[in-house]
Amino acid sequence: MTTTSPRAPGMATLARHPVIRVLSAAMLVNTLGNGLFMTTSALLFTRAVGMTPSQVGFALALGGVFGIASGVPMGRVADRFGARPTVVALLGAEGVLILGYTQVHSFWTAVPLICGVTFLDRGASAVRNALVAHALPAELRMPGRAFLRMMTNAGVGVGAALASLALVVDTPSAYRTIVVLDAVTFVLAAVLLTRVPAGRPAGDAASGGGGFGALTDVPYLVITVLAGVLVLQQGILEVGVPLWVTRETHAPRLLVSACLVLNTALVIALQVRMSRGAEDPRVAARACLRAGTLMAVGCLLFGLAKGPDPWTASALILGALALQTVGEVLCAAGTWALSYELADERAHGVYQGVFNSGFAAGVLLGPLVVTQTALRHGMAGWLVFGALFLVTAVAFVPATRGAAANRPAWEKAPA
Known part of the structure; x- marks a missing residue:
């Protein structure tokens, strides 16, 4: 168990820390894309895909169930092979899968895609938290997470503001363009995270009581x-x-x-x-x-x-x-x-x-x-x-x- 550091690092110190700087850059890019997509997703599914509001609600709820189920298995993979390669792979795969939203045109094709994207997204979130634990010393985990959350809100806010352009245009093509931009942010975030120290995979923990x-x-x-x-x-x-x-x-x-x-x-x-x-x-x-x-x-x-x-x-x-x-x-x-x-x-x-x-x-x-x-x-x-x-x-x-x-x-x- 760690102890409270006598002097908590300030914002400037956190921003200069090399690992936090890379993590926050990746988070800012990724959440900017999230802000873009969150602001327009309901209209994408209703106007571009052709789903009813009740179908959108059902699909998102089902996707949420898949998201709940993803944390433990993806966390186990991270313990076995390392948090950094796992989260990089998950973000890259999610970026590719999100592009599928540009090709679906019905409820039945959208549902499995939403479930798959949500599974990868919640799994990546869990592994990213483990990466913070592996890449930062114990005394910087909490201030580092706080700094990253600040960047998350900033990224979502900027993305939501930019998404207003698509809302003004209000065409299926505009909403699909947002999907492509969101997918690009996942790939860029994955590339940025390759610069984070890999840390020690915890695969050997399984023999010592780790595992599940x-x-x-x-x-x-x-x-x-x-x-x-x-x-x-x-x-x-x-x-x-x-x-x-x-x-x-x-x-x-x-x-x-x-x-x-x-x-x-x-x-x-x-x-x-x-x-x-x-x-x-x-x-x-x-x-x-x-x-x-x-x-x-x-x-x-x-x-x-x-x-x-x-x-x-x-x-x-x-x-x-x-x-x-x-x-x-x-x-x-x-x-x-x-x-x-x-x-x-x-x-x-x-x-x-x-x-x-x-x-x-x-x-x-x-x-x-x-x-x-x-x-x-x-x-x-x-x-x-x-x-x-x-x-x-x-x-x-x-x-x-x-x-x-x-x-x-x-x-x-x-x-």
């Missing part, structure tokens, strides 16, 4: 489930805010865009700063406690926004969104630290694969939970959602204490 051990590490699985519950919060921003603001409050519709901008700006401004010191599992657990508490209060404010005049409703929604975003930042910092600090150093691929599967499950279920609680039952639903966050937040402290007190035997074994 994360699936039987109950304390780690508990932390993974708790983190997945807090990740449900993403469904609030993606689905809850747009529908709640436009259907249930007197706030102006433009507030939806303002919320997205505020969320992005706060993450970029706060992620590195609020991740400092979280390397210590006790600090990380307290960060998760604060995160869930803020999310719960944010749910209460969202519920109160129904009924008041437009100015009051807008103030409540922006306040709720700010609290939710700070909670999101703290949650990311705390759960990242726990995912690294409680993992077997010899099998980061599988451990990050397990953790990433929990994250993917939270992302998949978030829209469903928010629609079945807050959007269906109003204030009562928001209170239920908030209570779920609060109970989960409180559980992090004893769960982390128990996991740290019952470290498996591999912790005492030489790496």
